[in-house]
Amino acid sequence: MRDPEECPVIVDALRTPIGTVGGALRAISAGDLLAPVLAELADHCDAPIDEVVIGNIRGPGGNPARVATLAAGLDVATPAVTIDRQCGSGMAAIEYSVAMLSGPRQGFQIAGGTQSASTQPLTFWPAASPDDEPRQYFRAPFTDAGHADPEMGAAADLLSAEHGIGRERQDAYAARSHQRAVTSADAGAFAGELVPVGGLDRDERPRRGFTTQRLARFRPAFTPEGTATAANSCGVNDGAAAVLICDGRTAARRGLPGLRVLDAVTVGCDPERPGWGIVPAVQWLVERSGVHLDDVDLLDFNEAFAGQVLSCLDALGIDELRNCPQGGAIALGHPWAATGAVQLTRMFTQMVRHNTTGARLGLAAIAIGGGQGSAMLVEAV
Template sequence: MTRRDERPVIVDALRTPIGTQGGALRGVDATALIAPLLATLAGRSDAPIDEVVLGNIRGPGGNPARVAALQAGLDEATPAITVDRQCGSGMAAIEYSVALLAGVREGFQLAGGTQSASTQPLTFWPPTGPGETPEQYLRAPFTDRAHGDPEMGVAADLLAAEHAIDRERQDTYAARSHQRAVTAAAAGIFAEEMLAVAGLDHDERPRAGFTARRLARFRPAFTPDGTATAANSCGINDGAAAVLLCDGTTAARRGLHGLRVVDVVTVGCAPDRPGWGIVPAVRRLVDRTGLDLDRVDVVDFNEAFAGQVLACLDALGIDEERNCPQGGAIALGHPWAATGAVQLTRLFTQLVRHNTTGARYGLAGIAIGGGQGTAMLVEAV
């Protein structure tokens, strides 16, 4: 590992508003969502962009990062790569870029993720024999057949039951996420991190009227006796986010401030409990860095499902009210491949743009389909 003061630094971050599937961004495809972000961030850099790394899943195929970079007007000589780690793709793109910049590469890179659930192509398994028809599927397999490959909602219900996270607690947590996001939006906190797209200048999902009592009326969404509902789970969304980062030497030489990436870890976990991946990832990160979790100022664990994220917080000994202090994916939405980059953009706002308390450390964590998790520790510098 490179010396701490040489670690890559995120020096800027932007996201689009997060739209609901079929909502205001329904006509904007994955590359068109993120191209304006890349153009704006590149325009704020006074040096060429060395590489573009983007996460995307279930998109148009090919190499969306290259398409988006060209749409953004970046130099044709700038290389680009698209990565797919399911829900962790946006954070994986940043992890990839950090690895490059902590090694032999230097200068500035753009990394992030983009997701357009509204425009994703229809996908089919081919016919299995004569006279058979293609079979449409809405997601690719996350695991092999031996591990069951449960739907994410079903796995979240199982995880909540195993860790005694009851329905009332989940609804209370989800209502709090919406309340926090609505409050932050009203205070203008999202304004500097957000670039309007297709006339949309706000997140579509947060609901001012959501209370635990109202959420209690929703029926189980995934299993008959389950506790996960459409209201205490994330949505299906459109959105994109990207960060501008550089190697530590470049940041120091130019006097740039932002978020130093102290460490980032990705690990695997039980494939049939994919929502658990945050826990082993954070534990490995703590082992590597020696940081006491009580010293983390801002925690952002992706809120895929209230029961799932509460189980992870409990296992790590983190008070649930510390997570996502300005609302998380239950309120803002979860544009799959973009979410990890949205999390880092949110940390950039809280630790750099609007840091009035001297807060220093931020911790992002995301669970991934197929049984993986990523955790990233950043430090305001």
């Protein structure tokens, strides 16, 4: 691992409230969700923004990062790029900026993600012949034809079955995620990181009163005998999040507090088990950094499905109670390309903005369709 003093530092992080698909943010495009976040971060920075790097999937095309950068009122000279690593796109954007700022390049960048599932365009395969109709598809292929390309929910059911994660344990985990998110929201834990948009100033998804007994009433959502349900899985959501990041020398010279990015890795795994990507990503990061998981103070492994994240936590020897102490994606929602940036924004709040526990090390990880996983290790400075 390189000299920590040379590692880029996240010096601010903001997000929109997370909306439910078809809910309060249903008419707001991916670019318009992101623009207020970019504008607020840029306003917090007294130096030019050198680049904007944004993750987005199934969006309108045309480089939404550039559209949002212009809409936010940033200088027209500020370049912007949109990248796609499916659910890992928001974290990939931050990883991209970290890589650029780890060399001789200095200055400030904004990196994150945006997702509007509510406004994403309808997509069709062209007709195979003049007599055929175009065929709509609801997600792009995650693999080539030579590999299994399961739906994420079905893949989560497979992981749960293989690792012995039963329905009752999944429901209890999901209920706790909602309870944690509601409690945290009531205590004002999210207030400093939220940029209201579309009249929405709170996350739509967290549910009061969710109990294991209530969740037990939900039927399997993906496979007939499966254990993943609509209640113990993440939602389909709209939202945006981004971080303001600079090189380590600039942060040290200016005395800026924040999250130093010690390391970031992305790996591949079996495409038939895409939710497993967290495990090899974390294992590689731990091996490369030399940090022991017991020394990490704050964990945020994306809660795509309760059975999936529990399988990963068990495999890594991590007590499930340690993950997402203020609630994760099962409660808050999973705005696909924005989620990795939401995770780092949540970490910034808990470790910098409101560090009441003395947390020093944080680890975020996310599994990715097609069989990949990303992990990022940060340190409060």
